[in-house]
Every structure is written in C-alpha cells, then in structure tokens.
Amino acid sequence: MTLRLGDIAPDFTAVTTEGEINFHEYLGENWGILFSHPADYTPVCTTELGTVAKLKSEFDKRNVKVLALSVDGLADHEGWIKDINETQATQVNFPLIADKDRKISQLYDMIHPNASENFTVRSVFVIGDDRKIKLIITYPASTGRNFDELLRVIDSLQLTADYSVATPANWKQGEDVVIAPSIKNEDISSKFPKGHKVIKPYLRTTPQPNI
C-alpha cells in the first residue's frame, strides 16, 4: 500500500520495549512521530536514538508521542538501549518497536529493496491529532536525521492546523508567517489582529499568531 499525505495512518499492534502497543491507542488525542532505522548496534542509529531521547521534552511540549522501529528483536533492542544510554549520556525514554516479522515495516513501506533487501531505511512519519499523515520523509541509512528540523516542521504543521497560516522557506520560531490564500483580504484584520503586510496580492504575511 502506498501511503500519502492526508491518509489515515494505518493502525497496528506491536511488540515494543515498553510492552505491547496499539498504535492508535498509543497516540490517543496526541500527534505522533513514527520513525524507522536500519538496525540495532549501528553507529548512526545509536546517535539518532540518543538525540531523540534528549529531545523528548520538546516532543512532549508539542503533544507528540514518539515511537521508533527496527526489524531487530526485543532482546537486541534491550541490550542496545544500554549502549545508547551509556554512550549518548541519556536514558531512552520512548518505545522501540521490535518488528521482527517486518509487518509494520511493510505496512508503512519502510523497506526499499533497491537500497537494502532486509533492513528498513530511515523513514519518518508525522501524524496529526486527527490520525492523518502530515509528513513523510525518507533518508538513506548513511545520513543521520536532523531532529531539530523535524521539530521545526511539527511547529509549522501545528500552526497550520490551529491558524490559517503557512510558513515560508527556512522559517523559524518567532518569524513572520504567510497568510493562507483562502483568507479574503476583508477577513485578515479580524483573524490576524497583530497586523499584516501585503507584499503581493498573493503574498501576505503576519506575525506568528501563537506567541
């Protein structure tokens, strides 16, 4: 099955380092980030999981539940987590799916056979509180992800969900945002009381509404 933006994130039940998890129940009313990595006891993955553990409070602040996946088994996950805690000076504080039968990897198309027959690539899915897929990114095994960038995208997605705005290229927290084309000029002042600029009829900006 090809998953696309706007699709409902497929539900599943998984064996994880924090017990059996039903994905939709785990998400509850929250947003979610589901990400795969190629294998346990590998260097880049070790740094990624340590980084996510250190950023957990940032995901919590945004009501984002974190869930990682690899195709290794629970015993490997548990041994590897000890190494991550030791080498990355943190405590892994989110569940890691043991997808030994590759059911979830296949459901989310995380195995790209021309890159690797057996291992998952670095897939990322961000899921909204409506359980719809809001973002899909695929990285190769050799490139560790930039999780600050993923937090930035989540900030952008949550702004779009809560206000009728989009974010421009390289936007960062605190910078002006773009007013959605669907907003009529006559409605801008009431919707965006902090003011706005009309740079072109199709390019209208306003201060970030939620700060």
Ligand code: BEZ
């Ligand atoms: C790593 O996590 O270090 C890694 C995994 C698979 C291929 C290359 C690097």
